[in-house]
Amino acid sequence: MHIHALDTYRPGSSLVHRLDARVKLVVALLLILTAVLLPEQSWLAYGLLQALLLGVTIVSRVGVGLVQRRAAVALPFTLAALTVVFVTPGQVLFSIPVPGGAWAVSDAGLLRFLSIVVRSYLSIQAAVLLAATTPFPALLQAMRALGIPRTLVAIGSFLYRYLFVLADEAQRLLRAREARAALPRTADRVRRPGRSLPWRACVTGGMAGSLFIRSYERSERIYTAMLARGYDGEIRSFSLPAMRAVDWLWGAAAILTLAVILILSRWGVRWGT
């Protein structure tokens, strides 16, 4: 497997792909902000945001399944919020007997937990869509436009450039280890010369150390090569392309929609409660 398969960008020529990266970044951030600011249990507003995201997904043609699958990665984290089910006061639905008493599950707690999970899920979809429709270098340029320090953006672009190179090296190290040692007895009962857990951890540490030295020496070669090509410490980059009318239009429309959803659900009708 070539490691480039890891990149989450899905090439395409849809309307969403062609939009300016700055617009996409700002709109994604504002959508996440809206999701955070929406009151709990405003289910209709959540539904509208989901419809919006679904619409963008369909227009971008990256695949509804892909976005949903990727968005599920953060679901394990919901465990951290599970505790609100028990500590929020409200009508007790049922209780779980535990040694020394019982934990009461309240209706308010359950609704609160669901709200957190749904809002988180909406936010992740926005981030997934952003990454799937925007090449990472364009995203970095957009961040520069939003005032992220130039040096940090430069470090980010080096990271992106060499991430896949070094990930390939890491995979080679893993393959070499697999061929030799450091695995516990596998399911098929083939006995491998893997030893205790600390030993396995230290072997992995040795791999990390060797990868570090390779990376460090690579960075020295890169720096020398940059010097040879006239690098003087100044990170230069192309100036950002001008925003087109269509970028302004779609950006404004998206922001307006988000604002309407937010205002109505916060200060308007009490939806869905």
Place this chain on the structure above:
Amino acid sequence: MFAHVLFSPIPMHIPDGFLSLSVAVFCWLLAAAGVGLALWRSRHDLGQQQAPLMGVLAAFIFAAQMLNFPVAGGTSGHLIGGTLAAALLGPWASMLTMTTVVAVQALLFQDGGLLAMGANILNMAVIAPLVGYGVYRGVRLLAGERRWGLLLGGFVGAWASVVVASVAAAIQLGFSGTSAIGVALPAMAGVHVLIGIGEGLITVGALALVSQVRPDLVKAGGAGAPGGLRWTAVGLLVALALTLISPLASPSPDGLERVAEDLGFIEAAQSAPYEIIPDYVFPGISNEALATIAAGVVGTILVFGIAVGIAALYRRRSSARLVS
């Protein structure tokens, strides 16, 4: 249920939706201050080599996180890297590399949220390297130029950085009202006390190899480098500040919601779910949780103390041997 929380690998990357706006913004401000300082200081140290070196080494941390080792039952441990980076590159440079790693993880792989990125940077790229490096430097200072100082410092530093970062994440969730801190903090810290051991072992393995192959690289952050005690003090201060904040996190309403409430425009929207979180309804857990927090704090200080104590003993013995 509790066992389930304990044994599932809770990732430390907080996704969006779990932090309230005020907590997210506050963390962004703290993270920006830390990263800004790191940018300035490492520019001073590295000069024009900064961007290529930091960039490639950030890619290294990213790739090194792919190196996992089988633990048991299909689970595996892998490196997080804050302390290893700090030991090899120094604290400022490691803060920068970890910042870009966390940012790219969120932007490219949705590992951690965008709005929550400030908090993730604060935990994994500012607090973790500071605490890890502080402990590492403390032990190395005591050990002098001896090799065990490098290894022990690496292990304890890596362990402490992971645990403290997870405690910081639990505190942020507590302040946001998305997690009952009395349960979340012991659970997160408990899981990461174990994860930290793996982190420590990998860090030791890596440092041992680098010190054999390129001893010049670990010397840079070694016992001879200036300002060692200051870093140890900074690391301890960060850890202590977190432990002092943690009790405040549980009864806290969301700050911004509170302001909105005071200004009187929130009632129209909804009945306040952000009322002060009441006393825990877990029977007996309330006190137990506080006890666990206290135990965690005492434990951290004890481990630190023991590490430093062992180091001091060793030093006395070896210097005595030198004298005789």
